Amino acid sequence: MPRPLPRPVVAALPAYVPGARPSDDRAHKLSSNENPYPPLGPVQDVIAEAAGRVNRYPEMFADTLVAAIAQRHGVAAENVVASTGSVAVLGHVLQAFCEPGDQVVTAWRSFEAYPILVRLTGAEHVQVPLTSDARHDLAAMAAAVTERTKVLMVCTPNNPTGPVVHHDEMVELLATVPRDVLVVIDEAYVEFVTDPDAAQGGRLLADHANVVLLRTFSKAYGLAGLRVGYAVAHREVAAAVRTAATPFGVNELAQTAALASLDAAEALMDRVRDVVAERERVVAALRRQGWDVPDAQGNFVWLATAEHTTDLASRAAARGLLVRPFAGEGVRVSIGSPEANDAVLALTAEWAPID
Incomplete structure (x- = not known):
């Protein structure tokens, strides 16, 4: 019996886990x-x-929240677009700038939503492997740019592996990439960064018309359940993204909570510092246990467990520790309460480090 069929690209999409x-x-x-x-x-x-x-x-484009965000970044309100989490904002960016036949370059492994969002536009997702120390290979990414490339994306700190891209590396990349290629810098975890050499998105945006910054209230601000994110871009780019955005996308509770969180930013950043202190404690302990942990600059750590990944995640779950396995590659473990982190360290002490 005939039945409606989705677009082939939708049927072939990888599932977000x-x-x-x-x-x-x-x-x-x-x-x-x-x-x-x-x-x-x-x-x-x-x-x-x-x-x-x-x-x-709610306000259709979250104008009051957008004005507060713009003030925080030292830009005009017309440079900011808000939506339901930075994932949705990225989707709007890709919808505004990509079409079938275009290419989008990212590092891989990186954020799991990237291939889904890219392929929904009909564009080709060009994945450039990370370096051996789990960092973006920016030289290889620049070399992967072709005449068909519309967007190049940099996730810093990289989810799920943790390292940041350094500022001088981004300056060099932007000097190499054609100016008509949009360079999207995903800074979902930027508040947790302590590396003094990390890329400074605001400076890069000020100097380059083809840069877009993505931010979220889900992580450092603790509003994951309300879904608020935003892009900061030059006026013409932001206008295109706003056109693609869902009307009334950010709900009333989310707009209100995000505004209040901006007002309470100092107290919230005290909590961020507590998370960072726990992250540093966990990383130091893991390395003493023999784990080769990449530089962790988000609120998580990465363990390259290769073919043991699924088994180790199952063993963690049996102890009441829910972690994020990437089959055949590694396990990402979020930084939780000190009690939770101690339980993780007790378990990892029993795991032989994976070569």
Whole structure:
């Protein structure tokens, strides 16, 4: 019997695999790079107050929030586009600039949503392998650019492996890549970065009209459940992305919570510093155990467990530790509470480091 069929590209898309969710409150969910802390009390209060307004549409383009974000970045409001998480913003960027036959260059392994978002546009996803120390190979990425390339994406810190791209490396890349190629810098974890040589997105954006920055309130700000992200770009680029964006995409609760979180940024950054301190403690302990851990600059660590990945993730789950396995490659472990991190270290101490 005839039936409606999706576009071939949709039928062939890889499935996005979310982090495992706990079946009870005793498990430690370390699979989704969430902030282990709930929103601050004042942020929870404004969310509760805003719940009484959800019978009304929110601001269509989150204008009040966008103005506050723009002020924080020292740009005009017309340079900022908000949507439902930085994943959705990236989708809008690709929809605005890519079509069938185009190419999008990324490092790989990198964020799992990239190939899905790229292929939905009909563009070809060009994957450039990471270096042996789990970093972007920017020279190889630049060499992969062709006349068909519309977008080159850099994830820094790289999810799931952890290292950042350095500022001088990005300057060199932008001097090499043609100016009509959009360079998207995904900075979802930038608040956790402590490397003094890390790329400074704001400076790169100021100097290059083809740069787009992606940010999110999901990680450092602890609003993953409300889905708020944004892009910062030059006016013409931002206007195109805004045209592709879903009307009223950022809901009322999300807009309200993000604004309150910006107002509470100092207190929230104290929490970020606590997460970073735990990250450094975990990395040091893992290395003492013999693990070769890449430079961790997000709120997670990467263990290259190769063919043992699925088995080790299962063993972790049996102890109430939900981690994110990438079959045949490695395990990403989010930094959680000190108790959760101690449980991870107790388990990794029993695993022979994987060569």
